[in-house]
Amino acid sequence: MKYLLDTHVLLCALVDDPRLSAAQREVLDTGELYVSAASVWEVGIKRALGKLAVPGDVFEVAHASGVRPLPITWAHADAAAALPAHHSDPFDRMLIAQAVAEGMALVSGDGKVGRYDVALVT
Secondary structure (H helix, E strand, O other): OOOOEHHHHHHHHHHHOOOHHHHHHHHHHHEEEEEHHHHHHHHHHHHHHHOOOOOOOOOHHHOOOOOOOOOOOOHHHHEEEEHHOOOOOOHHHHHOOOOOOOOHEEEEOOHHHOOOOEEEEE
């Protein structure tokens, strides 16, 4: 199965954060992992605003460990715009739309994500 990591899970995985669940750790160890361009965008914005301090090579480190990039397509953007308004975060909405469109499970600890019809690993 293919898994899309949400930004928070990716950052936690890179530092082996103990808050990751057993199910999330299993996916990280055995799954085919992807990170969205939306996560790159989110980290860049939060870093520029001073809300997030992560190394500049965070995505290179992820890629070197086998994580694959997932570009944002027009179909993804259209699907994100059509989602019900259960979640207001545009980055999370994009990840949900991408996971559904690509037949992936989303690996996330965000409770609001469960309101959508998306395969989820929490």
